[in-house]
Structure formats: C-alpha cells, structure tokens
Amino acid sequence: MSEIKQSRGHWGSRLGFVLAATGSAIGLGNLWKFPYITYENGGGAFVLIYLFCILLIGIPIMLAELLLGKRTQSNPVGAFGVFRPEQPVWKLVGVLGVFTGFVILSYYSVIAGWTIEYSMKAVMGQFSTVAPEKAGEMFVAFLGNPYKQMLWHFVFMAMTVAIVIGGVSKGIERWSKILMPALIAIILFLTFQALRLDGARQAVVFIFNPDFSQLTSHSVLEALGHAFFTLSLGMGAMLTYGSYMEKKVDIVKAGVIVAVMDTVIAIMACLMMYPIIFTNKVEVKESIGIIFTSIPALLARLPFGNMLAVMFFLLVCFAALTSAISLLEVVVSWGVDELNWRRKPTTLLLASVVFAFGVPSALCNGTLPLFSAKFFPKGGGEWLNYLDAWDYLASNWFLPIGGFMTAVFVGWVLKKEEVIGEFPSKTHKVIYVVWRFLLKFLTPVGVLVVMLYKLGALNFIMAK
Numbered sequence: 001m002s003e004i005k006q007s008r009g010h011w012g013s014r015l016g017f018v019l020a021a022t023g024s025a026i027g028l029g030n031l032w033k034f035p036y037i038t039y040e041n042g043g044g045a046f047v048l049i050y051l052f053c054i055l056l057i058g059i060p061i062m063l064a065e066l067l068l069g070k071r072t073q074s075n076p077v078g079a080f081g082v083f084r085p086e087q088p089v090w091k092l093v094g095v096l097g098v099f100t101g102f103v104i105l106s107y108y109s110v111i112a113g114w115t116i117e118y119s120m121k122a123v124m125g126q127f128s129t130v131a132p133e134k135a136g137e138m139f140v141a142f143l144g145n146p147y148k149q150m151l152w153h154f155v156f157m158a159m160t161v162a163i164v165i166g167g168v169s170k171g172i173e174r175w176s177k178i179l180m181p182a183l184i185a186i187i188l189f190l191t192f193q194a195l196r197l198d199g200a201r202q203a204v205v206f207i208f209n210p211d212f213s214q215l216t217s218h219s220v221l222e223a224l225g226h227a228f229f230t231l232s233l234g235m236g237a238m239l240t241y242g243s244y245m246e247k248k249v250d251i252v253k254a255g256v257i258v259a260v261m262d263t264v265i266a267i268m269a270c271l272m273m274y275p276i277i278f279t280n281k282v283e284v285k286e287s288i289g290i291i292f293t294s295i296p297a298l299l300a301r302l303p304f305g306n307m308l309a310v311m312f313f314l315l316v317c318f319a320a321l322t323s324a325i326s327l328l329e330v331v332v333s334w335g336v337d338e339l340n341w342r343r344k345p346t347t348l349l350l351a352s353v354v355f356a357f358g359v360p361s362a363l364c365n366g367t368l369p370l371f372s373a374k375f376f377p378k379g380g381g382e383w384l385n386y387l388d389a390w391d392y393l394a395s396n397w398f399l400p401i402g403g404f405m406t407a408v409f410v411g412w413v414l415k416k417e418e419v420i421g422e423f424p425s426k427t428h429k430v431i432y433v434v435w436r437f438l439l440k441f442l443t444p445v446g447v448l449v450v451m452l453y454k455l456g457a458l459n460f461i462m463a464k
C-alpha cells in the first residue's frame with residue numbers, strides 16, 4: 001500500500017471532539033450494563049461508589065490517555081514509542097490496547113445488532129401483543145436464529161465501517177454531530193415520560209438514597225471495573241481520539257466534560273428504566289433481560305407504547321454505533337500509522353477480520369451447539385461461552401491492565417517537563433498536582449487491588 005506518510009486527520013472543532021468522545025463513552029455500558037449492575041448491587045450506595053471510581057480513577061486515566069494522544073499525535077502503539085523509543089516494551093501496552101479494541105468490537109457488534117432487530121420489531125408493533133413473561137421466549141427464539149444473528153452482526157459492522165471510512169472529521173465527527181444530539185433528545189424525552197409513572201418515586205429513592213447494608217466488596221470491584229469500560233479507558237480509544245486534537249484544546253476541560261456527560265447519561269438510563277420496572281413490579285433476573293425483554297414488553301403497554309419502544313431501541317443503537325466507531329478507529333489508526341496503509345482498504349480489511357472473529361459470538365447463544373459450548377472457566381465453578389468469555393477477559397483483565405500501565409507510564413515514567421505543557425494556567429497547576437498524585441498512587445494501587453482480588457489472592461482479607 002501507500003509508501004507516502006498520509007497527513008493525520010483532525011477534529012474540526014472542540015465540540016467535534018467532545019461529541020465524538022462522549023459518543024465513544026456512552027454506549028451499551030451506560031444503557032444496558034449500568035442499570036443492571038446498579039439494580040443488582042442495591043442502588044444508591046453502589047452509585048456513590050461508582051461516582052468515586054469515576055472521579056478518582058477514571059478521570060485521571062482519561063487525562064493521561066488524552067495527554068499521550070495529543071502530545072504524540074499518534075495511535076496507541078506509536079504514542080508509547082514516541083515518548084520512550086529506547087524502551088520498546090512500553091509499546092506492548094499499545095499493542096494490548098489495539099488487540100482489546102479488536103476483541104471488544106467483535107462481540108459489541110453482535111449485541112448492537114440485536115438492537116436493530118428490536119427497533120424493527122418495535123416498528124412492526126410486535127411488543128404490543130406480547131405479555132412480559134413471553135418476551136423472554138421471543139428473545140431466546142431470536143438468539144437461536146443463525147441467519148438473523150449473522151445478518152445484524154454484518155449490518156452493524158457495515159454501518160460502523162461506512163462511518164469510519166470517511167475519516168476523522170468527515171466521518172466520525174460528522175456522524176457524531178448527528179447521532180449524539182439525537183441520542184440526548186431521545187433519552188431526555190423517555191426519561192421525562194418514565195418519571196411520570198407511579199414507580200418514579202421509588203426509582204428516585206432507589207438511585208439516590210444510599211443503603212450501605214446492600215454493599216459488598218464485590219460491588220466495589222464491579223464499580224471500578226465498569227468505570228473503565230464506560231469511559232472507554234484502558235485500550236487507547238481516548239488516546240486515539242486525543243491524537244486528533246488541535247494543540248490549543250484544553251485536555252482537562254474536555255476530559256472532564258466527557259466523564260460528566262457519560263455519568264449523567266448512565267444515571268438517566270436508570271431514571272428511565274427503573275420507574276417502568278417498579279411500576280410493573282417485575283423482578284429483573286438477567287442482565288440481558290432488562291433491555292431485551294422487560295423494557296420493550298412493558299413500554300408497549302404505555303400510551304404510544306410502540307413509538308416509545310422504537311425510540312428506545314434507536315437510542316441504544318445510536319449509542320452503540322458511536323462507541324463502535326471509536327473501537328474500530330483504534331484498530332484502523334494503528335494500521336494507518338504503524339503499517340502506513342491507506343485508510344480505506346485498512347478499514348475494510350481490519351473490519352472484515354473483526355467481523356469474522358465475532359461470528360462465533362453471533363452464533364454462541366444457542367444457535368450452534370459447537371459455538372454455544374461453555375468452555376471458559378471464570379472461576380467459582382462458572383463457565384462462559386465464546387461471547388461472554390471475551391467480554392470477561394476484555395472488561396475484567398485487558399482494560400484494567402491497560403489502564404494500570406497507562407497510569408504507571410504517565411505517573412512514574414514521564415517527567416514533569418514532558419507533561420506540564422498541558423497544564424498552562426494557575427488553576428491547571430493545582431489540578432496537575434492532584435492529578436499526578438492520584439495517577440502515581442491511588443489509581444494504580446486501586447486497580448492492582450481489584451486484579452489481585454479477582455485472582456483470589458486477597459480472599460483472606462476480603463472474605464465476604
């Protein structure tokens with residue numbers, strides 16, 4: 001492919017960056033995973049712990065990634081190399097990041113594909129005739145249909161490619177400027193509708209009134225793990241998006257806006273779903289259940305229910321799309337920068353490989369016995385199938401390891417002179433001191449404790 005180094009893309013404006021990066025952050029993590037884990041962990045107390053994780057661990061790593069990208073104008077592998085060419089081991093952190101982006105996208109696309117099928121089902125009014133108890137069967141039947149699984153996995157990947165192929169400002173930024181305002185308008189509308197239901201009071205109390213008796217050490221670990229996933233940290237997505245920033249953009253302001261927006265949308269997702277669930281007094285037993293079974297069936301019972309269900313699935317689909325483009329962009333930016341390939345063929349080639357890697361994820365939920373086998377030991381006697389195994393590895397190991405290494409690199413390896421340029425004003429200097437402290441001590445120690453706990457090494461202290 002092309003021998004000549006191509007000029008790197010840039011965001012057209014600061015708003016463009018903020019919309020693209022919030023688009024990356026807001027995704028299935030906010031609309032699917034967060035409402036479910038908050039529900040499972042008893043509400044308010046978990047939300048509080050989660051907020052601390054975002055503030056003390058998420059935001060420092062977010063700034064570290066933006067800084068690495070912006071200063072080096074490079075993809076994750078290149079960024080570590082530019083700063084420490086004499087210590088090539090650091091490049092491995094970037095390599096792990098690109099690989100993680102590849103892995104996450106391969107199954108993310110499958111789940112996101114389900115939201116397209118469900119948008120169609122909602123348009124055709126299929127939920128209005130389904131009792132909530134039967135919605136589960138409908139979902140299982142859909143999961144077992146190999147043609148549909150493959151079709152939507154393909155369609156979703158194709159949509160992602162169509163956007164990424166256009167480049168940074170003409171593809172990603174342009175589409176983020178359309179999809180993000182649409183997403184915010186829909187979630188505001190749906191939350192407002194949900195808050196008028198009878199169960200709204202109970203929902204608000206559940207989310208904002210912490211009851212610490214519900215909390216276990218496991219909840220704390222889950223909150224921290226989720227902070228990485230939801231802010232798209234630990235695999236170079238924010239680093240890559242930071243590398244398209246203009247010199248004059250303030251990374252502190254931009255990073256904090258992204259983290260705040262992501263958190264607000266996650267809480268709004270709860271404020272939108274819990275009233276529906278509490279009003280109908282249903283028990284949510286499975287994570288998948290919340291958005292693919294209970295919610296559509298219950299939404300359809302409300303006035304204009306079909307329209308609300310259509311909006312709901314479009315919301316989830318848009319959110320997933322703007323996250324998927326950032327995952328693909330990490331992989332593509334590596335091909336373009338490191339291998340000096342041309343953008344279009346790189347996007348098509350790498351997306352095809354991601355698609356192929358995700359095929360077993362599309363077929364592992366009961367479609368084909370071969371792929372549906374639960375072969376991966378999670379520990380505690382639990383076994384995972386192909387999709388769940390990759391999700392477990394990526395969310396619980398690859399992202400925290402990537403985040404930990406990034407914190408160590410920026411906190412310990414880089415010198416003050418190499419980073420202080422991003423903290424120009426007096427206020428910035430104060431922020432710098434706090435940030436550097438967190439990045440040196442609290443962030444890596446926090447992540448390390450979580451990983452050791454998961455390995456079972458700390459069971460004797462935290463036995464609960």
Ligand code: PHE
Nearest residue numbers: 025027028029030229230232
């Ligand atoms: N942050 C996205 C979400 O919440 C997922 C994601 C993870 C996207 C890592 C990019 C990188 O769904």
